[in-house]
Amino acid sequence: MTTCVDTSPIQSTLPARRPRPHAVVIGSGFGGLAAAVRLGARGYRVTVLEQLDQPGGRARVHRQDGFTFDAGPTVITAPFLFEELWALCGRRLQDDVDLRPVAPFYRIRFDDGETFDYSGDAAAMRAEVARVAPDDVAGYERFLAASEAIFKVGFEQLAHVPFDRWTDMARALPALLKLEGYRSVYGLAARYVQDERLRTVLTFQSLLVGGNPFDTTSVYCLIAFLERRWGVHFAMGGTGQLVQGLVRLIEGQGGTVRCNAPVHEILVERGTACGVRLDGDVRMAADVVVSNADSAWTYKHLLPGVKRQRWTDHRLDRARYSMSLFVWYFGTRRQYPDVAHHTIALGPRYGGLLGDIFDRHLLADDCSLYLHRPTATDPSMAPPGCDAFYVLSPVPHLASGIDWRAHAETYRQLIARRLSATLLPGLEDAVVTSRLLTPQDFQDTLSSYRGAAFGLAPQLAQSAWFRPHNRSEEVRHLYLVGAGTHPGAGLPGVLSSARILDRVVPHGRQLARAHETAAA
Template sequence: MLSELHPPSLGAGTRQPEADRRPHAVVIGSGFGGLAAAIRLGARGYRVTVLESLDQPGGRARVFRQDGFTFDAGPTIVTAPHLFEELWALCGRRMEDDVRLTALDPFYRLIFADGSSLDCCGDETKMRARIAAFAPGDSAGYEAFMRDAEAIYGVGFEQLADVPFGTLVDMLKALPAMARLRADRSVYGLAARHVRDERLRTALSFHPLFIGGNPFATTAIYALVIHLERKFGVHFAQGGTGALVAGLVKLLEGQGATLRYGAEVAEITVAHGAATGVRLADGQAIAADVVVSNADAAYTYGTLLKAQPRQRWSDAKLKRARYSMSVVVWYFGTRRRYDSVPHHSILFGPRYRGLVDDIFERKVLSQDFSLYLHRPTATDPTLAPEGCDAFYALVPVPNLQSGTDWATEVEPFRARIQQRLEATLLPGLGDSLVSSRLMTPPDFRDELLSVHGAAFGLEPRLLQSAWFRPHNRSEEVDRLYLVGAGTHPGAGLPGVLSSAAILDTVVPHATRLV
């Protein structure tokens, strides 16, 4: 084994027992994709080391704690809980013993610029009635859209999400189904085909923004998200999304894995065309039989493999690639509660397509914006001091290719978010603030190592999806594998968990390497 020929130097107190002769897997990054990959590798006989550059696990799903408030830094919406339950089952445990999920109703409240609103839920009877009242005349079109979304889900998620698109043959096999589902059409185009009310078109097509996609350019395959929500519901982990991260770390510790924080990987080492381990920023070398990167895919190829000749993901290709939007997230706490505000709210601005074009095409920071407001204390009051509320407001913005000077723009932008919230959902917000924190596109670049500060990696367009996306088994280097938002099937918790499940197909069982 490579790990026997070049034993890793893990430092005092962290060296694995000499008797442990299992093949060694190194996982770069402890986001949900990396944690899930590590658990699956451990269950398949590998000795696993997870390397995280931050001081805590979770990656984008890390946790901020300040002033008595607990803020989930990233993902807040949990769909497809069975993908998490599979990980607990692999360890002979039950998820409910460590993490409690609460189903939300409504999933979220959509609030439009004209003041109208729509509460979305999984109850089909309720939704039919709400659509009939919200957009009279579009009921039949809504039902047709949902039938299409269900059919797309049956192929796009159930059949293709955990299939590795490692060869062009894989793509060719999927083409008939993708053509039948009109994958060339955008999510918005699918909605516009069925309904006339522009607000309803927005309500049925905004979901790609959850995964960094342009609703007017993202393939209609991603309409499966709305059926995924209906089928499995929208859930919240009591204690916050960080409770899921802590639960996965507990599983890894139970498997005997090693987790190292403050361990920034500078390079994936390669010999004779195969990954042999990693070199840390402090110069330390760690040997491995397989390497799994949960880092941003463009960062993996452009930085961690910078010294290696690359054919498909060359520097020129990475420069030409299209990257997702970024986001500004304002985390804040109030000394009062806003009990009329649901767990999830989405406030749409006066423009939809124009704003999306500003973000993805023109790459300019607009004065107007749409935002997602997360109020976790609606479901779990323990995330704030008694009588207080915790929030985060997430606003899609262009990535750093816009050239925006965030050092000067961030506070005026935050002030506009506060003004908008005060005028709509949170009256008296300014007088109630007791805690505040911001995350901006440069933070995604500098702390999460995302190229161009893109919050979701490569943009999920048709020609950057499936076979066209960086493969789960690297095309450039043997024994290197990719998981997370930047590889197939894409961003979002179901996507990154599915990318880890693909490893069961493409990574050899540990017994084959002994």
């Protein structure tokens, strides 16, 4: 077992008596930053350690050739979760970040060129459904009512509640069964509507949290109502503005965010987390450790001296993981004003393609794409007369054996041809800047096990109590936040995982009193 006796320069510069207990947060994704703010508000001195050269994790920002590209999350829902963090610091979100509603939420383009504008306007949505599937209008309304019922349980009652014990799951199970949580997202939609196109429109959102709609628990149908209730937003200047705002909140609380500071080990003494080991065998002591790293990565790589009882290598290797992503960021010398902020460009197959990605681990040519055009809302993301984009293709994770060093450019060209023939005519001649993110990068740069972009897949048998707990089952005073723990991926999920810390981490005053008692 690793000892926590520190002789490093960091330890020697700490005062002999700490006025506040110290919390170390590993990773500065939205889950880690939100955790830091909440811990700071509860009496902790917080240090956030980020292995990359800037904060944000998957939400970092790429700037090149006058273009700004959000690396990861672009769909902002449930903004009240951000407002809570600002309120904890006595500030208002709107004073620091300008959130703008996006309409439509998404424009879905079917393979034959027909489109469907998915929005939060009830009348407009009813009209779109009537246009595409006139016989399914009543069924769509029933699906939305089911989504609301699931939302009231799955999000309002359970998303911020820890599932530490199996009895927590037992109490929630009757409600989940009543709401048919045993069905898949696609299965629940298919119960209410018959048109295949409409089924696709109502189920693709589970891909935004890493789940195959054909086997993701129907609890994630709550997304439809969540979006209807709070809308879809964009942060002017990019999602990175939210990251910078959270960093300022942490620093205003007296906390620190350190970049270029990879954590190599969580130090454990007598079964309790007591710090972390950094480069050069530098050790930083902590009263609590919160990992915003991928949960599988945390258990497999950051606890080398711990004999794990539940999240063993064998169990983690057998678990089901989300798909990965191939992302191409590019800027054009011209603008495409007819392209919406968020576009879902569907290929000719839906179920078959998802089977290739999730089950057969094949890289298909007939990909479906998510195209993000932030300049539709904020022209400052690109130079005058230009457009900024990123296009995302769901692809198999690294267990597929695909060598992305060999396939990345070929696949990018395939996507470019597809976009040029559909949404962005003349694209190949208009691109002036470009960069890629592959599944290999998810593993090598972002420390995602198997390059899975969203961690464990959101299946019923890997949700709630069955997911790695927010309070670690393996090590005392170790806590997990982010996509790989409860409640799951997506901005509302990772921000809710940080909310759970308020229930499971001792208040700073409690630990401070414990230190004083021990000293006496």
